[in-house]
Amino acid sequence: MAQERTIKSPLPGVFYRRPNPESEPYVKEGDRIEAGTTIGLVGVMKSFHEIKADSGGVVVRFLVENEEPIRVGQDLLVLGD
Amino acid sequence: MLEVKSGGIETTVQDYPGRVGLLDQGIFPAGPMDDLAFRMANLLVGNDPGAAGLEVTAGGAEFAFTDNRVVAVCGADMQPRINGEPIELWRSYEVKAGDTLTLGWLNGPGFRSYVAVSGGIDVPVVLGSRATYAPGEIGGYEGRALKEGDQLPLGNTGNATPGRRVKPSLVPTYTSEWVVEAVRGPQADPDYFTTEDMEFFFSHAWTLDRNSNRTGYRLDIHQWQWARKTGGVAGGHPSNILDNGYPVGAVNVAGDQPIILTVDGPTLGGFVCCAVVAMGAMWKLGQMVPGWDKLRFKEVDIAQAAELVQQMNQLISEESLEGV
Amino acid sequence: MAQHDGQTSGVILATVPAREGRPKIVYRQAGDRFMLVEFGDMEFDLTMSFRVLGLNQALKDHGLDGLIETVPAIRSILIHYDSTRLKPDRLIQAVEDLYEQLPPFETLTIPSRRISLPIAFNDRWTRADIARYVEHIRKDAPNIINGNNLEYGAMYNGLRDAEELMEYVMATEWWSAAIGFFPGLPFLYPLDRRYAIVLPKYNPTRPWTPEGAVGIAGPCLAIYPVASAGGYQLFGRTIPIYDPKQRNAAFAENPILLRPGDRVTFGPRVSDEELIEIREAVYNGTYEYQIDHDATFDVGEYLRFLEETREEAEAFRRRQEEAAQRTPVP
Numbered sequence: 107m108a109q110e111r112t113i114k115s116p117l118p119g120v121f122y123r124r125p126n127p128e129s130e131p132y133v134k135e136g137d138r139i140e141a142g143t144t145i146g147l148v149g150v151m152k153s154f155h156e157i158k159a160d161s162g163g164v165v166v167r168f169l170v171e172n173e174e175p176i177r178v179g180q181d182l183l184v185l186g187d
Numbered sequence: 188m189l190e191v192k193s194g195g196i197e198t199t200v201q202d203y204p205g206r207v208g209l210l211d212q213g214i215f216p217a218g219p220m221d222d223l224a225f226r227m228a229n230l231l232v233g234n235d236p237g238a239a240g241l242e243v244t245a246g247g248a249e250f251a252f253t254d255n256r257v258v259a260v261c262g263a264d265m266q267p268r269i270n271g272e273p274i275e276l277w278r279s280y281e282v283k284a285g286d287t288l289t290l291g292w293l294n295g296p297g298f299r300s301y302v303a304v305s306g307g308i309d310v311p312v313v314l315g316s317r318a319t320y321a322p323g324e325i326g327g328y329e330g331r332a333l334k335e336g337d338q339l340p341l342g343n344t345g346n347a348t349p350g351r352r353v354k355p356s357l358v359p360t361y362t363s364e365w366v367v368e369a370v371r372g373p374q375a376d377p378d379y380f381t382t383e384d385m386e387f388f389f390s391h392a393w394t395l396d397r398n399s400n401r402t403g404y405r406l407d408i409h410q411w412q413w414a415r416k417t418g419g420v421a422g423g424h425p426s427n428i429l430d431n432g433y434p435v436g437a438v439n440v441a442g443d444q445p446i447i448l449t450v451d452g453p454t455l456g457g458f459v460c461c462a463v464v465a466m467g468a469m470w471k472l473g474q475m476v477p478g479w480d481k482l483r484f485k486e487v488d489i490a491q492a493a494e495l496v497q498q499m500n501q502l503i504s505e506e507s508l509e510g511v
Numbered sequence: 512m513a514q515h516d517g518q519t520s521g522v523i524l525a526t527v528p529a530r531e532g533r534p535k536i537v538y539r540q541a542g543d544r545f546m547l548v549e550f551g552d553m554e555f556d557l558t559m560s561f562r563v564l565g566l567n568q569a570l571k572d573h574g575l576d577g578l579i580e581t582v583p584a585i586r587s588i589l590i591h592y593d594s595t596r597l598k599p600d601r602l603i604q605a606v607e608d609l610y611e612q613l614p615p616f617e618t619l620t621i622p623s624r625r626i627s628l629p630i631a632f633n634d635r636w637t638r639a640d641i642a643r644y645v646e647h648i649r650k651d652a653p654n655i656i657n658g659n660n661l662e663y664g665a666m667y668n669g670l671r672d673a674e675e676l677m678e679y680v681m682a683t684e685w686w687s688a689a690i691g692f693f694p695g696l697p698f699l700y701p702l703d704r705r706y707a708i709v710l711p712k713y714n715p716t717r718p719w720t721p722e723g724a725v726g727i728a729g730p731c732l733a734i735y736p737v738a739s740a741g742g743y744q745l746f747g748r749t750i751p752i753y754d755p756k757q758r759n760a761a762f763a764e765n766p767i768l769l770r771p772g773d774r775v776t777f778g779p780r781v782s783d784e785e786l787i788e789i790r791e792a793v794y795n796g797t798y799e800y801q802i803d804h805d806a807t808f809d810v811g812e813y814l815r816f817l818e819e820t821r822e823e824a825e826a827f828r829r830r831q832e833e834a835a836q837r838t839p840v841p
Contacts, residue, residue, distance in 0.1 A: 116292035117196065117245050118476050120397060150245050151400045151477070153196050175397060175478045178293045210582045210591060212767045213691040213736075313755075314766070323694035324737070325755045325766065372522035373539035373547040420555050421729075429553060430689065430698060430731075432582030432589030434545035455584060455691025455698075463542025492543030493594045 110166060112181035113159055119150030121157075121182060123172040131172075137165045145183060148176065163187055188253040189304060191337040192287065195248035199319035200308050200327035200339070201225065203237040206316040210454050216435060217318035217326060218450050220244075220401060221299055221473025223359060224262035226503045228303035231259035231279040233347045236503050238307035239317040241333075243300045246292040248333075250302070252282045257305040257347035263297025263361065263474060265290040276300075278352035278511065296361040297474040305347035309340040322402060322451055350511050357507045361474050364392070365482040368468040369438065370492050374428065374459035381412040388438075388461055389486050393445070397478030403439075404447040404472060406482075411443065421457055430457045436464035436472075438484075447472065462486075467495025525603050532615060534562070538603050541589060544579075546602060548588045555730060557700050559586040560688040561810050564772050565619050569609045578602070583771050584689040585698070616810060623772045623808035625684075627801040628734075630777040631786040632677045632747040633659050636721040641745065644717045653839040654713065660744040664727070668708050669834030679706040680725075680746065680777055685732055687773040695736040695753035695767035699775055704817065704824035709831060712742040714841040723748045723790075725777070736767075748786060749777070750793050750800075759793050761800040768800070774808070 115121065123131040123146050132144050139145070144156045145165075163185040170182055191198075203225055205218025219225035219242050226236035234240075241248075246265045259279040260267040267274050268289045274280055282288065290300055310317050310328055319327025328337055369389075376385045387409070396405035411426075418427030426440050433439060437448045437460040447464060449472060464472065465487055475482065487495070524546070525538040534551035541547045548566075550559045560583075567583040570590070577597025582589040592602055613619070638658050645655055656662040661673035670676050683706040685699035701707040712728040717740060720726070724735045726743030733743050736753035751759075752768040761768055769775070781789065792798035817824075 117247070118293065118298075118479060119245075120478075150196055150397075155196065155247070177479060208580045210580055210589070211690060211771065212765075213694040213696050214767075320694075322737070323753070323755060323766075325694075330755060370542045371540065373541035373545075375522045377521050378523075419553055421553065429555065429585050429587075430691075431547060431549075431584045431587045432545075432689075432691065434542045434589065434591075436542060453692045454582065455689055460541070463545065465543050487543075489540065489543045489594050489599060496543075496595055 110184050110186050111161070111163075112169070113145060113157065113183050113185060115148055115157060115176045115178060115180050115182055117148055117150055117155060118178050119148040119176065121170050121172070121174050121176045122147040122149060122154070123168070133165050135165050135167055139163065139165060157182065159185065161185070189308065189339040189341055190251040190253065191333045191335060191339065192249035192251055193247065193335055194333035194337070195243055195290065196245035198241055198243045198248045198333045199321070200239055200310055200317060200333070201242045201319060202239040202317045205318040205450065206314050206320065206326070209314060210432060213454050214314070214320065214323060215448075215452050215454055216450055217316070217320040219301060219473065220450060221262055221301065221470040223470035223499060223503070224299070224473070225301045225303075227277065227353055227507075228259045228261040228301045229307075230503060230505070231261070231277070231351055231353065231508065232257045232303045232305040233345060234303060234305060234307050238303070238342075239310065240304065240308060241302040243290050243302060245298060246290060246300075249287060249289045251287045252284060254284050254341075256282050256341065256344060257349045258282055258288060259303050260288075260290070260300055261303070261353075262300040264294045265292065265300045266294050267291075267300070275352070277358050279349050281349040296363050296476070298476045299473045304341055306342035306344040309342040320451060351508050352511050353507055354509050357502060359470075363476065363480045365471050365475060365480060366485050367471050367482050368465040368487045368492065368495060369462040369484040370465055370487060370489060371462055372460070375461045377414060379414055379425070379459050380461050381414050384411050384413070385461065389484050392481045392483050395475050395477050395480050395482060399477040401449055401451040403452055404449055404475070404477075406445040406447070408443045409445070411440065426458050428457055428459055430455055433460060434463045436466070436469055438462045438464070465492035465495055467492060467499045524599055527607065533610070534559070536610070538606075540599065543594050544592060546590045546592065546599060548590060548606060550586045556586070557686060557688070557702070558810075558814070560686065560700070561619060561621060561808075562616060563588055563688075564621055565613055565616075566606070566610055567771070568621070569613060570606070573605075573609055575602075575605050582689075582691065584691070585700070617814060619810040621772055621808045621810065623774055623806055624770070625774050625776070625803040625806045626769070627776045627778055628749045629779055629781045629786065629789055630681075630725060630747045630749045631781050631783050633661055633673065634748040634786065635783050636748055637724050637745040640717065640719045640721055643719055648715060648718065652713070652841055654711070654744060654841045659746070661746045663838075664708065664710055664744055664746060667710055667835055667838045669830040676708065676746065677780070679708055680732075681780065682706045685775045687769055687771055687775060689771055690767070690769060693736050693739060695769060696733055697752070697769040697773070697775070699732040699734075700730055701732075702774070702813070703820065705820055705827055707824070707827070709835070710744045711840045713744070716740055716742040720745065721748060723751055725749055750786075750790055750798070754794075759796055759798065759800070761802070772808070774806070
């Protein structure tokens with residue numbers, strides 16, 4: 107059975123799935139990603155911080171919507187093997 | 188020297204009380220958003236409580252030292268580490284040349300962490316203060332937030348004392364639902380707001396908008412009743428007045444939206460102010476998380492507010508510290 | 512003791528009614544370390560600024576223990592004080608005593624520097640920010656005609672054209688009643704009412720304004736000390752009034768050029784290229800700001816001037832009102 111784990115937000119703010127409104131999302135459900143892959147941005151006080159995966163795997167699903175406000179430690183997406 | 192390895196989201200040099208006496212030139216005082224944690228941190232490392240230190244907002248900053256110093260981190264828990272080893276907040280530690288101090292991400296309530304270094308940050312004094320005032324691009328390090336590679340000069344270390352902490356019972360407790368003491372005025376009821384408006388103001392649990400920063404804290408939109416129908420000569424809306432000076436910490440109501448004017452805010456303008464955060468409660472603003480935390484205003488009068496300031500000044504003293 | 516009329520309710524700490532030679536004064540609590548002193552009623556009367564600055568100077572000179580600073584504005588003074596050392600009642604009494612000791616209003620002479628600033632009208636920098644506003648914020652803004660606010664300004668004020676608007680801006684001295692909002696931003700009002708342009712604000716506000724831009728909203732003219740958002744109708748650009756790097760002798764003592772009580776005139780009129788040259792000279796220290804440091808402002812003389820020009824000013828005001836009624840607002 108696949109091991110599922112989540113990527114958490116290190117800071118409070120607004121979650122963005124794309125680098126800018128015209129671009130493709132950083133990652134989509136079903137993508138295989140490496141540790142260190144950027145999965146989204148968190149904007150706080152007009153500054154944007156890239157959120158990177160801490161391990162590799164397959165993106166199972168996102169747990170937050172694009173532009174959704176998030177808390178510190180909130181789960182952003184589920185990663186499977 | 189303090190070398191910035193990472194400036195995080197927003198890290199600035201501040202001192203306390205900042206640039207006082209320049210309101211008539213359009214300059215708000217700047218200084219730390221949470222002056223309680225800031226002054227405590229300085230006290231712990233043997234500095235004057237107002238000495239220049241660092242304000243780390245929302246987390247993620249790293250510094251390296253080039254000589255021996257004493258440091259303390261107070262405020263929000265950003266899981267501080269020296270050379271990778273976790274350290275306690277509200278406590279002074281010795282660091283040696285080559286050591287690094289890292290602040291990670293927020294862990295629990297609170298939003299700003301303060302780093303004091305013995306000797307203080309020795310950036311130039313501009314208009315009487317070292318505090319960074321971003322709207323005017325002055326003070327601090329080149330008038331801006333810190334970036335990787337910045338080299339901050341440090342002052343001469345005096346009676347630096349590692350191994351001290353704030354007595355645990357005196358460490359301020361943080362929450363996500365704050366009660367902030369505020370004093371009515373100058374355009375509260377009866378002539379600008381109604382009594383009902385002010386009752387609502389002092390009872391509602393306001394949410395802090397995520398677009399809140401050192402210039403202003405935005406609160407929820409509210410349909411005020413208003414005691415006047417229009418702003419008369421000053422403009423169509425009853426929130427308009429002929430421009431007047433704004434108090435530091437004023438709750439300014441522009442149209443439907445209240446905005447608390449924080450330490451980098453505008454000094455003057457044409458909107459009413461229904462209340463002013465008490466000086467002794469300003470520190471709480473610094474620890475609120477934009478977009479999430481709630482706050483209620485508790486009305487106090489001028490005498491009670493003066494009492495708060497005195498209590499706070501008593502707290503920021505050697506008697507609050509102990510050896511570890 | 513000050514003669515309070517007993518109207519103390521809520522935040523109004525004291526009201527001193529109008530009497531011969533002085534307007535009503537209301538003292539308002541403004542938190543635990545500020546008090547707002549308001550003159551007269553909520554109406555636009557530039558002469559209130561002279562009373563404000565007269566009292567403000569007296570407060571500064573007096574050095575009351577516990578008084579930290581004062582913030583003069585068009586009809587008020589915000590007093591910053593230490594409420595742990597100075598009680599509100601004592602502060603009110605001290606202000607009243609000082610006000611009573613001021614010489615009669617008509618004989619006031621206020622230190623008032625004269626400063627002239629070169630201006631480039633309808634310059635490329637303000638036009639660029641206005642174009643961005645049209646592209647990104649509001650396409651159908653009625654206050655933007657041919658990519659500028661000057662033509663709208665002329666229409667709203669019943670003037671012949673943009674050229675006449677520029678002449679009006681240059682024809683009057685502008686009184687600095689207050690400095691604030693941003694560092695060094697002056698709130699300037701026309702001393703010659705015959706040229707008193709009035710304009711509504713942008714709606715919504717403009718996210719960009721060049722540093723040095725000159726704009727008007729209501730009766731007030733502002734110079735933007737730093738690039739910033741703004742709501743005033745723009746018509747030109749001048750030289751820096753704020754330099755945090757203090758690169759010119761005018762900024763040697765203070766990065767802020769203007770003070771309350773200064774009088775500003777705009778001129779000479781320069782091209783964009785000339786403005787670039789002057790601005791470079793400002794920053795390399797070779798430009799000398801045109802400032803008469805020793806000038807004073809005689810209130811009595813000004814009141815006589817107002818009387819002499821009253822009819823012409825009234826005629827312009829009526830023309831403006833008619834024009835404003837048939838001009839759309841943003």
